[in-house]
Amino acid sequence: MSLAKKNSAEEGSVLVRDILRNLQKDFRVEFRSRFAVNIAVSFAGIVTISISLTAGGAPFPVKVQSILLWVVLFFSAMNGLAHIFVREEDQGTSLFLRITRSADSIYISKFIFNQIFMMIIGTVVTPLFVFFVGVDVIHVLHFIMSVIAGGFSIAASTTPLAAMAAKAGGKGSLFTIISFPILLPVLWISISSTAGALNEARPESGTVIFLLAFSGFITAISILLFRFIWLEN
Amino acid sequence: MSGIRYTLRVQDLAKKFNSTLLFKSISFSVETGGSLCVTGPNGSGKSTLLKILAGIMNPTGGAVSLAAAADIPPCDWMNHIGYTGPLVNPYDDLTGLENIQFVLKSGNYASRLDSLLRQFNLTQHRDKLVKHYSSGMKQRLRLILAVLNDPPVLILDEPGTNLDAGGREALSSFLDLARKQKIIVLATNEPGEEKLCGGGIRLG
Amino acid sequence: MKHVINIAMKSVYVLMPVTIVMAFLWAPPAELLGDYSRIIYFHVPLAWVSVLAFVVSGILSVIFLLDKKNRFSGLDGKSFNSAAIGLAFTVCTVMTGSIWAKLSWGSFWNWDPRETSIVFILLIYIAYFCLQAALAGKSSRGKIGSSYLIVAMATLPFFVFLIPRIVWSLHPETIINVNRTIYMDDQMWITLLTALISFSVLYVYLFNLMNRIMVLKHRIGEHPHAAD
């Protein structure tokens, strides 16, 4: 009995160590090429500035502001979120990764990587957007909460789909096609939640809870499913 | 790890791709200390057979089992099998040493690491990015990555590709040493490497 | 046993005309919408069958992924078939629903939460067929497709239950807001039940037929001489 306990504890620590080393590897590779982050951040900057430029200081309605914010966030993140899996397939390293690490540790580390990536995008884009477009945030806490929750659920629900798209050969826009329908409700709810934070009226917290519940649910299922996607054949 | 004896048993293995039959009813078993050579013309299924043995691919029929004191389920094979092949590519954006550290399971093998690097003549290149490696150096790195954690079973798919005379020498001397305490399965068409093996099967 | 099931499935040929006649001639018109309301006897069963088909495809995918020893054959193809039927029925649901919306709310489409969520479901399953097309000929097709179907099935409850709860809906009878149901008398309930049964039988019949065709195709592919 005690032996079994010790074994499982050991396994847990091995899992954590594996995850940390996967993350270290992913960040090293990403830092050396800086492909995903560069593209995402520059895309976000260009779009935000061009929106601000063409608007010429004219204020947008609240709804339009939150739609624009999420469009910018969504499209700047889209490229990078799939990149973490597509890169393994492109460089032919997926077989190497597969024989070195267990599927669970790979999924969790990629999930964490995507979350951190999404947070970076969020922290770069949101202040930029608020500054340039002149968003008047009334409920600051709710605004921050909804940006964080929306980003969290975008990253959570795209991670398994990115794995699927990468395994399917990553042909062109397949990732966008298969992830867009699952992300639509997330975007819809995030937009209305953000718009609520910009309004005078007291915002509801139900939307944030919906986002967190949705992403938690998807994550739980995709952890179970990932080994089937990753260990093909 | 050297004390435990392992047996790799293959029964009635068959593999089909869509409706073309690659091979069928392959059966053999290798024990620790034994080695096996898989030969055959291109496209006869050598690599596929080795992938099935390494647990990377599922066979259409038959079974592969790795037995020590108790049977080891395929999901645990990763810890017992060192596999390498032409499709196992190390990360281009990491240095050789970083790739090795990524694979390294525990600190106990650190001394082994130095001797392996020396053996395969990579010590002076270990801090170069892999994308600047030549294909021979990459192959040496692949071999090091496969044998690094001292797995009891070695499955090597064309280990001699792109190696120069010195590399082949190092490989055969390494395999000669390792043969006594490991199961080795090689897929090769090199007559020199075939001599290293105890037995052989021919596909196609 | 097999014979009984076969006859039960064939009963769709009788059940369907009975349903049509009952829906148009026997059931009384509803108080509020009059004869327009007769579309309910097609709209509700279609919606029910599409959810049923999606759930069946999800469950078959789960079994497919867990079935390591290949005890059941062709489960991935079966779940694909079920999803295909579900998609066709969903399209029909959307059409009957939007006709009803035109008649009672005044426009074919007004982004009611329930309409929104059915569009999400439609898009998700269309994406599934895109994925299957991209994976054609790959050995991983079954596994990746099944995983996607399971994710899709997992999101269904959010669309069916949660979104209409978060956003206020006009849609009358859903499983959650029973209190807002329009009043229906016994004759209408019986008609609705008959319609539900006959559409479910239609689904089972189609599903069975498609599976048999799939098996046939597979066998003909294996033995080229048996083709003609």
Added chain:
Amino acid sequence: MRLIRIACMIAAFCIISAAAVIVVLPDGARVCAGNVISDARGNDPAPQQTGKSAPPEKEEPAADTSKTLYRVTGVVLVIWTGLAIFLFRLDRKVSKLEKEITNLK
């Protein structure tokens, strides 16, 4: 190809029946509920509230209504017959092929 054909048939069935309902029904059915519906159309998209405040007269079995209903029923039945014949023939063909294949084995 067959599967696509079946799907197309179902879709066509529904489109045609829906079209039939739209085209044929409005003449007669308006007798029954027309005023309420135009009311709901005019005001706001909340027919239940409007409905409750102004309940319509109970059914008025006009000859026109039943005639249209019979017509709609006929159209839908014909469509269903077409679909049923297609399905039935497909079923028979599949059974025949299945038998042939088992015999060949």
